Amino acid sequence: MGMFKEVDPDEVTEMKTGRRGRVSYPIMKSFLESGMVCAQLDRTGIDKTFMSLYTSLNMYVKNHELPVKVFSRDSEIYLMRLDLNADKTPNPNWKVELSAERDAIELTGEVVAKKYSEEKDNVTK
Numbered sequence: 001m002g003m004f005k006e007v008d009p010d011e012v013t014e015m016k017t018g019r020r021g022r023v024s025y026p027i028m029k030s031f032l033e034s035g036m037v038c039a040q041l042d043r044t045g046i047d048k049t050f051m052s053l054y055t056s057l058n059m060y061v062k063n064h065e066l067p068v069k070v071f072s073r074d075s076e077i078y079l080m081r082l083d084l085n086a087d088k089t090p091n092p093n094w095k096v097e098l099s100a101e102r103d104a105i106e107l108t109g110e111v112v113a114k115k116y117s118e119e120k121d122n123v124t125k
Helices: 024-034 050-064 094-104 109-119
Strands: 038-040 068-073 076-081
Touching (some): 024 050, 050 068, 050 076
Antiparallel strands (some): 068 076
């Protein structure tokens, strides 16, 4: 039952090596090294749509368990450090606080129905 056939990687056309988050990695590295607690991302020169970039950053943070919250307001992307307080002092309890925040959101049928009735006639881009 041969499911695989061994090949030489040099013979495979257009084989790409690992990309290490070509966009997300440098953004997160720069932000974490900046010392800022909260910042708006300047998307100039980034060749990704707003939604693609937003999703990529969120997935990168989640997959690498970074102390960063990615959120958007008025079609802008913001990054906020969870391991620092507003006065830039360390927040060693950020993982516990994030876990408690996630656990506090209880998604029930009633919550979904209420949200749907509030937003069903809204028009979005």
